[in-house]
Amino acid sequence: MKVMAARPALALAYFTYFGVLGIFVPYLGLFLDGRGFDSRQIGLMLAIVTATRIVGPAVWASLAERSSKPLAVMQLGAVLACVGWLGSFINGGFGLLLAALALFSFFWTAILPQLEVSAFSFLNNDTEQYSRIRSAGSVGYIVLVMLGGWFYQLYGSEFMPATALAFLLLLVFCLFNLPAQTPEYDTTTPGVSYLQLLRQKVLWIFMGAALLMQISFAPFYGFFTLYSRDLGYSGSQTGLLISLAVAAEIVAFYYAGRIMRNRSYRTLLGICYGLTAIRWLMVALLAHSVWWLALSMLLHAGSFAIAHSCAMQFIQQVFPKAQRGRGQAIYAGLIFGGGGAIGAYLAGLSWQNGAGAAQTFILAAGFAWLSCLLVLTLPKNIANIE
Structure with a gap:
């Protein structure tokens, strides 16, 4: 099969990957409610589905490291995710759907860390170029969110299985068109053991703050469309509101390299996390006004795009080159898996079929504020783990 050049292939891979999430994340709550x-x-x-992301990234990262074939791992994960997703077509009750979604989620975790x-390898660790290519993922997300809102009005919540499968298959095609790559490992740099990682205070602070932030996002990811x-x-209005958030994200990703240049991660993350706390309070108390709700969506530029770019650069800077896949796996597993699972479970308890919506977002604002306070204790300059 003839493959594409690296940069357009990466952009297309990000577009389709996050396009699938543009269906899965906003509309899964509506689908389950339906x-x-x-x-x-x-x-x-x-919570259970998200918890598969705790173990999944580490398993797939280990396989990618040992085989030195991250592309093959991504391709395998995408194919198996398609197989797992097929179970969503069957309305067989809680247990069957849970098993199908858990399988899908576990295989899905093979893709993004690699x-x-x-x-970063193709782009020689150029953060500015990465942010611009990564913005293609945001475009994919916004296109599918808009499409999903329109499909929901036309066909109801059962539009989701077939639509998501179509874009999953497109993702498989994109991954099989990425150029092959063998990672260049620096054999002169000693590896980092998990025991060494556990001794690093700065990593504990960073991961703890990111974990609290991800917990705060759970009501938005799981219940905003129902809200x-x-x-x-x-x-369609819901799709437009979410798309506004992602449009702000796209602009922020495009300029993230310039914004981060010669600036402290501690300061940037503190600002982003503080704005997120304000954002959730606006959603909790002012969502009846479309204008206030739209303004809260614009804050996604900081609470996700700039914060995510800082996190990616933190991992690139802190972890040795040969073990950045492990760093990505720890981040994806602990933060998106652990934080997402805890947040989803707490949000489910607090939501009370909509009666507790405002209190759930106020609770989310509290978690975001705690993450802001924690990240401000990071040192100004961050060195590699040794």
């Missing part, structure tokens, strides 16, 4: 599950069941299912490592529906917004 299948007849209550908020506690939805929260539990989201894609991030490959992107906006209960407030009277249509599927």
